[in-house]
Amino acid sequence: MSKIFETVKKAGGEIPDLIRSVAGERDARAPMGDLPCEGIGAPPGLSKAPVESPALPGGSAAIRGIRTIHLRVPGPSPILPFENGHSRPSEQYRILRTRIGQHPRRPHLILVSSPESGDGKTVTAINTAAALSLKSDGHVLLLDGDFRKSAVHHQMGLPEAPGLAEVLKGDSTIEDAMVRTQEFPNLFVICAGAPPSNPVELFDSPNWETLCTRMRSAFRYVVLDSPPVGAVADYDLIQAACDGVVLVLRPDHTNRQLHAKALKIIPRAKLLGVVLNCVPDWSLAKHAGSGYYYSGEKVYQG
DSSP: OOHHHHHHHHHTTTSTTOEEEEEOOSSOOOOOOOOOOOOOOOOSSSOSSOOOOOOOTTSHHHHHTSEEEOOOOOSSOSSOOSSTTOHHHHHHHHHHHHHHHTOTTOOSEEEEEOSSTTSSHHHHHHHHHHHHHTSSSOOEEEEEOOSSSOOHHHHHTOOOOSOHHHHHHTSSOHHHHEEEESSSTTEEEEOOOSOOSOHHHHHTSHHHHHHHHHHHHHOSEEEEEOSOTTTSHHHHHHHHHOSEEEEEEOTTTSOHHHHHHHHHHSOTTTEEEEEEESOOOOTTOOOOSTTOOOOSSOOEEO
């Protein structure tokens, strides 16, 4: 086990309400299989028009105005492990969902990030949003805010544009940028869109604040994938609009110094917890008798 776990363990007494959930597997799981996908440059500068009112998923007329798309997941892939016998990772994401739902701060806009690229923040954001959407008490929006290195559209087999960038620039309506997933009817997605030349200005604009306010009222949860913590100014602007942050770490990958820096950057009041990604089976993983299953992706209760 790497020193990342040791660092998280030491921080357990300092970080309130720490989620120490282990999600994902070191090796890629069996592919879900390619699913058929239906349906499918603005100049630089600030937005040309204010963000229009969002489509409210609660209304049947609004839902009919949003494209429904079958996912096409490249295989093998660690995303959406809720069928095909992937019981261990799916159970961990359900535990994470439960802890978010029971959190005393009742977060609605949840930012998922990591100290550096490759820790698994995008996979965690997708799977967390999907797990939240499996409950029938509201709709969930997955929003890709990583303009520098967007990956949600690739991971899920969705059109890259129009997306968030086009909405913030005023080149697209929210209805045109948003898609509803066929396999997860309560899950809606807005991809990042075509890479903008001015990502900081887009997040530092009234349109971003307006969009967050309207998405908060339209969805039970909004899960945002962002750039790594502190890497660019985009992150700080996204974090400011969110209720809480989930930090993703990957043993034997995450730089220990960057991890410590990330914990200092994230306000204590917003840190919902830490997810350990790609943790292999180890000695504490045991079967606890007939009928109860404890996986190698151990959950550490804070």
